[in-house]
Amino acid sequence: MYHYQKSLPYKIFTILNYVLLTVTAFLCILPLIHILAVSFSGSAAATANLVGLWPVDFTLDAYEKTIGNENFLRSLWNSFFRVVLGTAISMGLMLCAAYPLSKSDQVFRGRKIYMWFFVFTMLFHGGLVPTYMVVTKLGLTDTIWALVLPSAVSSFNLILLVNFFRTSVPKSLEEAALMDGANHFTIFLRIYLPISVPAIATISLFTMVFHWNSWFDGMIYMSDVKHYPLSTFLQTIIVQQDFTKMSVDAETLKNLSERTVKSAQIFIAALPMLIVYPFVQKFFVKGIVLGAEKE
């Protein structure tokens, strides 16, 4: 213990500091606890604003109604499908592209040009309307491809992978394989991929979170609620409160606009993130550090 830590002002500061940090941490998480409490409360208590941080008249009613709604279930399935397919395509494309880009300029002539081809998309965008028209003209609307293809190659993640390949794969291993007559595909599959499992896991998680949370593309490219991913469905129901797109009877409508049911839907949508978050947090921290890595 250093002597400054024994001084009275520092002790007072330490106590205040702990209090302040605890309060801040609570403030960050309170909204979620409140929503959780509302979702487990009786509908009357929720409407009368009696619920704080603990359920009043505990019931699973809201969850039953949510699960009973076929639109909700279908959008949940759409989201799972989108996450799996989207991540697989993204990772396939980006890993294949990252391998050649990680070579030196001597080994792979033209590397610089390719690199700028990708980096330029980080600097300049065509914007919303032209992108929308390309997707529409290609006839991708109302198909899963409109959700997974336009965002498949993220230049930022690609650069993270390239940096990882450059710094973590031992050149000697690669040269040895080359001596044995291995070609690029073999070296990529047998050496690069196995060594890069941590980086692949990190970037896959980035991509999965991105797909789970994306909602705007679902809203503009899908004309039918049948094709909505969960985020888009929730946006329509809870944020816009627009029920015109659902062909539902009055009873379901009343159910969906109940405060407890809304809270239950929000919580179910947040649940996958909440479950995986504690496990993946360290990967994400690693990802940030990866991003800061210099050549």
Add this chain to the structure above:
Amino acid sequence: MQTEIDLQERIVTVKTKKRWNLKGSWQLHAMLLPAIVVVFIFQYIPMFGLVMAFQDYEPWLGFLNSSWVGLEHFKTMFEYEDARQVIWNTLVISILKIIFNLAVPLTFALLLNEVYVMKFKRTVQTIVYLPHFLSWVILGGILIDMLSPEGGIVNSILTSLFRIEPIFFLGDNDWFRTVVVVTDVWKECGFNTIVFLAAITSINPALYEAAIVDGANRWQQTIYITLPSMLPIIIVVGTLSLGNILNAGFDQILNLYNPLVYKTGDIIDTYVYRVGLLNGDFSYATAVGLFKSVISFILVVTGYRLAYKYANYKIF
């Protein structure tokens, strides 16, 4: 003998290089092809679509037959009261966000650095970082419920504590920007906190030991060692956020705003979305979008250059 080995090594390297270049490079090009195609279709073709900004684009005529109008849409943009207000809103909101998203995480990281109970430190860090992973749809749903003037928990607490009228946070032009900035800091401050904490941990402990020998107290250590050592990373975060000056947060605003607060809360991106996709005014919306893309391009490039010049930061 030594030179002979050298020579042999050199021959081997030359041979390898040759093999890489001649035999292997088609494989490298082939591996890049799929990603190139996808990026070309979905990123570059839309850039060509920007010619719409100089046309009166009609979907049934296409790019080739639509009439050319030159810079007319840009002129309209600067004459429209709406558009000027939207640009102003964007600037105000994003500059406030940039300032607070630097200052709050910096303070938070410095405070967390004074915590020596590792478990407590990690728990706080984990909780604060959590909202970053939830989408604005979820957070928007939560906020709309909590901030509602009819029985939202925030208004219930305010009313019972201060006996004031309920505030319609998301429908009041005096409050909307504040809500947007505060909730954005709530969602994003964990990310920068972790970046700053990582920078603090990498400071050489010998500096602190020397300062302690010289009798510096903790406050002086923070001012004279911690902050100066963090300057490069602060510059990087600050300069890179420069590119976001025209991005005031499309996802967030679209999930929180409503016609009542268009005056203070409507930003370029939401405006382009409404005018272009909802009203079908493709050309005008594209012009506004192009204006934004060009300014952003200049700012992003400037940001990277400054980050490189003052903090030696390179992204690749």
